[in-house]
Amino acid sequence: MYPTNRGILKPTNYEWSRFMKAPKYKVIINYVKEQITHGIWPVGSRLPSQRDLAKQFGVNRSTVVTALEELAADGLLEGKLGMGTIVINNTWTLMRSAPPVNWNVQVGRGTHQASLSTVQTINLAESDKSLIQLSKGELSQDLFPLEEMRSVLIKVGHELEPFGYEDPKGNRQLREAIAQYLAQKGIMVDASSILVVSGALQALHLISIGLLERESTVFLENPSYVQSLSTFQSAGMKLHGISMDTEGIIPEMIKEAHQSKNSVLYCHPNFHNPTGTLMGETRRHELLRLAETAQLPIIEDDVYGDLWLDSPPPSPIKSHDRHGNVLYLGSLSKSLNPGLRIGWVAGPEAVIDRLADLKMQTDYGSSSLSQRAAAEWLSSGLYEKHLTNVREHLKVRRNAALEALQKHLGNYAEWEKPEGGFFIWVKMNSDISLSDLYRKALAHGVLINPGRIYATQKMQNFRLSFANAPVEDLIKGIAILESLIED
Amino acid sequence: MYPTNRGILKPTNYEWSRFMKAPKYKVIINYVKEQITHGIWPVGSRLPSQRDLAKQFGVNRSTVVTALEELAADGLLEGKLGMGTIVINNTWTLMRSAPPVNWNVQVGRGTHQASLSTVQTINLAESDKSLIQLSKGELSQDLFPLEEMRSVLIKVGHELEPFGYEDPKGNRQLREAIAQYLAQKGIMVDASSILVVSGALQALHLISIGLLERESTVFLENPSYVQSLSTFQSAGMKLHGISMDTEGIIPEMIKEAHQSKNSVLYCHPNFHNPTGTLMGETRRHELLRLAETAQLPIIEDDVYGDLWLDSPPPSPIKSHDRHGNVLYLGSLSKSLNPGLRIGWVAGPEAVIDRLADLKMQTDYGSSSLSQRAAAEWLSSGLYEKHLTNVREHLKVRRNAALEALQKHLGNYAEWEKPEGGFFIWVKMNSDISLSDLYRKALAHGVLINPGRIYATQKMQNFRLSFANAPVEDLIKGIAILESLIED
Numbered sequence: 001m002y003p004t005n006r007g008i009l010k011p012t013n014y015e016w017s018r019f020m021k022a023p024k025y026k027v028i029i030n031y032v033k034e035q036i037t038h039g040i041w042p043v044g045s046r047l048p049s050q051r052d053l054a055k056q057f058g059v060n061r062s063t064v065v066t067a068l069e070e071l072a073a074d075g076l077l078e079g080k081l082g083m084g085t086i087v088i089n090n091t092w093t094l095m096r097s098a099p100p101v102n103w104n105v106q107v108g109r110g111t112h113q114a115s116l117s118t119v120q121t122i123n124l125a126e127s128d129k130s131l132i133q134l135s136k137g138e139l140s141q142d143l144f145p146l147e148e149m150r151s152v153l154i155k156v157g158h159e160l161e162p163f164g165y166e167d168p169k170g171n172r173q174l175r176e177a178i179a180q181y182l183a184q185k186g187i188m189v190d191a192s193s194i195l196v197v198s199g200a201l202q203a204l205h206l207i208s209i210g211l212l213e214r215e216s217t218v219f220l221e222n223p224s225y226v227q228s229l230s231t232f233q234s235a236g237m238k239l240h241g242i243s244m245d246t247e248g249i250i251p252e253m254i255k256e257a258h259q260s261k262n263s264v265l266y267c268h269p270n271f272h273n274p275t276g277t278l279m280g281e282t283r284r285h286e287l288l289r290l291a292e293t294a295q296l297p298i299i300e301d302d303v304y305g306d307l308w309l310d311s312p313p314p315s316p317i318k319s320h321d322r323h324g325n326v327l328y329l330g331s332l333s334k335s336l337n338p339g340l341r342i343g344w345v346a347g348p349e350a351v352i353d354r355l356a357d358l359k360m361q362t363d364y365g366s367s368s369l370s371q372r373a374a375a376e377w378l379s380s381g382l383y384e385k386h387l388t389n390v391r392e393h394l395k396v397r398r399n400a401a402l403e404a405l406q407k408h409l410g411n412y413a414e415w416e417k418p419e420g421g422f423f424i425w426v427k428m429n430s431d432i433s434l435s436d437l438y439r440k441a442l443a444h445g446v447l448i449n450p451g452r453i454y455a456t457q458k459m460q461n462f463r464l465s466f467a468n469a470p471v472e473d474l475i476k477g478i479a480i481l482e483s484l485i486e487d
Numbered sequence: 488m489y490p491t492n493r494g495i496l497k498p499t500n501y502e503w504s505r506f507m508k509a510p511k512y513k514v515i516i517n518y519v520k521e522q523i524t525h526g527i528w529p530v531g532s533r534l535p536s537q538r539d540l541a542k543q544f545g546v547n548r549s550t551v552v553t554a555l556e557e558l559a560a561d562g563l564l565e566g567k568l569g570m571g572t573i574v575i576n577n578t579w580t581l582m583r584s585a586p587p588v589n590w591n592v593q594v595g596r597g598t599h600q601a602s603l604s605t606v607q608t609i610n611l612a613e614s615d616k617s618l619i620q621l622s623k624g625e626l627s628q629d630l631f632p633l634e635e636m637r638s639v640l641i642k643v644g645h646e647l648e649p650f651g652y653e654d655p656k657g658n659r660q661l662r663e664a665i666a667q668y669l670a671q672k673g674i675m676v677d678a679s680s681i682l683v684v685s686g687a688l689q690a691l692h693l694i695s696i697g698l699l700e701r702e703s704t705v706f707l708e709n710p711s712y713v714q715s716l717s718t719f720q721s722a723g724m725k726l727h728g729i730s731m732d733t734e735g736i737i738p739e740m741i742k743e744a745h746q747s748k749n750s751v752l753y754c755h756p757n758f759h760n761p762t763g764t765l766m767g768e769t770r771r772h773e774l775l776r777l778a779e780t781a782q783l784p785i786i787e788d789d790v791y792g793d794l795w796l797d798s799p800p801p802s803p804i805k806s807h808d809r810h811g812n813v814l815y816l817g818s819l820s821k822s823l824n825p826g827l828r829i830g831w832v833a834g835p836e837a838v839i840d841r842l843a844d845l846k847m848q849t850d851y852g853s854s855s856l857s858q859r860a861a862a863e864w865l866s867s868g869l870y871e872k873h874l875t876n877v878r879e880h881l882k883v884r885r886n887a888a889l890e891a892l893q894k895h896l897g898n899y900a901e902w903e904k905p906e907g908g909f910f911i912w913v914k915m916n917s918d919i920s921l922s923d924l925y926r927k928a929l930a931h932g933v934l935i936n937p938g939r940i941y942a943t944q945k946m947q948n949f950r951l952s953f954a955n956a957p958v959e960d961l962i963k964g965i966a967i968l969e970s971l972i973e974d
Contacts (some may be wrong), residue, residue, distance in 0.1 A: 339855030
């Protein structure tokens with residue numbers, strides 16, 4: 001139901017309910033709640049008259065009454081004789097009237113601010129099943145390995161022994177299975193240098209609250225999906241976007257920008273989100289050298305690495321790391337299933353120890369059941385078999401998308417063929433307004449992610465996911481884009 | 488493996504490895520790592536000679552060599568001809584040399600600082616199977632419902648349908664099962680007012696980072712197990728302990744201390760940890776009235792509520808809450824199993840929405856497998872059956888513990904009989920030094936939790952858990968305490 005650019009504050013319920021055509025009384029309820037939440041209507045204030053509300057929302061007075069009755073039952077309102085309807089409670093909302101992250105102040109360092117409402121709208125639109133999802137960075141449910149997942153669970157069930165809290169770094173068997181899996185990528189780490197996390201986002205959360213000082217600089221690819229998250233920003237980090245070329249993030253530009261000790265490089269060498277770029281082998285070595293000489297640690301995010309379509313990618317940067325400069329993130333969310341909530345961090349043991357402490361302080365570890373299921377997937381060979389199948393299907397999807405793009409948008413856009421992952425980064429000709437296209441597409445039932453939510457500057461690109469929608473919808477959606485442009 | 492007072496920074500590996508008698512070369516490795524981590528030996532610095540290290544640790548030089556070789560393989564050290572052994576890497580550790588929470592500065596508001604090393608030692612000692620665990624707040628593995636857990640998993644496996652990211656508030660079926668379960672306690676909430684979390688600690692983490700302003704005051708029972716956690720403090724909250732009587736926390740004392748708007752009351756009415764106190768019905772109403780009149784929101788922690796032993800406790804405060812002043816926390820960790828990592832928060836929908844957003848930003852939701860298993864436990868009636876069994880066994884354990892206390896410590900201590908939960912709060916006579924008793928007990932293989940880790944002042948109590956150790960160990964452990972006192 002959710003995309004790769006999650007973890008974003010929702011639009012107000014009110015905006016959303018209007019957008020999604022919720023029942024009218026619900027729209028009114030959400031509107032009233034938000035006036036109270038935001039302190040616009042403090043405790044003791046009187047609501048507009050029922051007649052005025054009815055007029056404002058273009059509904060019958062009975063609809064207004066239904067809404068107010070529900071709000072009264074919630075303890076938020078009270079009808080007082082001769083005084084109309086009064087706000088009687090907002091205790092919790094008094095405590096913090098603004099969301100914890102102030103998106104208006106800091107989303108990037110550039111002059112162009114990512115649009116809050118766009119990110120929010122996309123986030124919720126991604127769970128709208130009536131839309132053609134050219135946006136969602138999640139494997140299609142057609143690719144859910146139902147038989148295998150069932151058999152894994154049943155096996156875990158049959159073999160279950162009593163369990164309780166797991167080891168702070170995660171279930172031992174799972175960590176050993178991860179160590180073996182990483183060894184196939186050339187990453188030689190002991191289970192004690194691995195932390196099991198509930199997905200790569202949690203790893204970023206732990207790193208940002210536990211390893212980085214406030215005001216640290218995070219260098220990252222520009223564009224980057226992290227620009228649409230609040231993970232680093234809410235921990236007080238500054239994001240500093242670095243340009244990319246066809247080989248990935250450009251080391252010289254990091255060198256130029258790297259001033260203080262308190263910096264870290266976050267990068268995404270395999271099938272970068274959103275651009276699909278595959279970082280070449282030389283570039284990987286250059287980044288590692290930079291890390292070594294400039295004491296700039298690297299967070300290497302490899303959640304798409306298993307989803308190569310043509311040939312395996314070069315070895316991870318981590319596989320060449322001899323001095324513990326790289327923290328490596330992986331996950332089953334993209335390649336197998338996000339509902340397991342299983343990912344991992346591999347790095348120097350002292351760092352992993354610290355992250356494990358922090359994980360204990362926030363959630364006492366990941367689900368024992370998920371950890372056991374993940375261990376079974378990895379160690380039984382089922383995961384490798386699943387990958388073979390997924391790659392085959394994703395390749396068909398990618399090729400269909402490329403073909404449809406050529407047919408329908410060949411005159412209006414350009415793109416590179418991605419060698420893996422979920423995304424094609426489509427650059428529209430400069431005379432086409434991306435924000436218009438996004439809006440019109442949404443109105444016509446097609447959801448795309450305009451590039452500006454990933455970048456600090458204006459973008460002529462959108463991110464097209466070929467992983468989620470059925471192939472026929474993929475083609476249909478691209479055709480609709482063509483017709484909208486021709487309009 | 489872990490207790491109720493978790494989420495605490497570990498002692499240094501070095502201290503711990505010495506304490507636990509790890510192999511000597513491991514002790515040396517941990518020592519060297521920590522010198523580097525803490526910046527005592529910066530990059531480029533030379534280690535003491537092998538001979539000096541051997542002398543310092545009282546080992547052969549070959550043991551030192553083994554340790555240094557392992558550290559060199561980790562990329563931390565390098566032997567340089569004629570220069571000895573040099574530190575060559577500490578990139579990650581440079582970034583933040585102190586742990587994120589500075590325990591030395593702020594653990595309570597009183598004059599007595601909780602001892603860091605005691606909390607840390609206990610935390611790790613709780614996973615030492617050779618000790619008699621009079622400390623651990625976790626159900627004995629004898630009470631793990633193995634057959635039922637297996638059958639639940641197998642059923643979930645057979646009935647599995649494709650899943651992905653769950654709804655931000657958690658799996659719908661689970662939330663509906665929780666709503667029904669809460670209705671039995673008189674808490675009438677809709678599934679949309681419930682957030683599934685990975686245990687009650689995560690709820691506290693989300694509340695403290697998302698609802699409370701920095702510098703807010705958290706009123707809480709004194710003593711409170713929260714004093715041994717860093718959850719609120721690491722989010723910048725001030726803890727303000729309030730005295731208790733036999734009915735629980737004293738409302739008048741909150742009134743006196745309550746100055747600013749930015750305050751919240753955290754309390755634990757059912758079988759309070761660590762004292763076992765059950766809050767009376769009148770007291771519950773008083774607290775709710777206080778919340779209403781003083782606009783002081785309440786976080787009601789009810790993780791032990793299902794574990795009543797004699798008769799069901801009064802209804803939760805939340806069941807009387809008509810104005811959305813109470814956030815109610817529950818969990819399966821204490822009463823069923825902590826490895827599921829499933830708990831919940833019930834409260835005003837607007838607050839739950841906000842917490843759900845925050846949960847998305849930190850981990851994208853809890854495990855789908857655990858959520859499905861929890862839903863099955865709750866809706867099948869298996870959970871209720873399990874509780875009946877657990878209550879019966881816990882009652883036997885409590886009574887055995889009380890009897891042993893009477894027999895062995897009757898002359899040295901006093902206590903109240905707890906009506907539920909896991910703990911007896913044993914108050915030693917004033918001529919007995921609690922810290923001596925704790926240390927000697929540990930040296931003799933018995934782990935108790937001295938009261939001072941839960942309080943801001945000195946305490947003559949210790950927390951005895953009757954939930955974890957086998958009954959014969961429970962009795963044996965108490966007898967050992969007697970012999971230590973008599974010495």
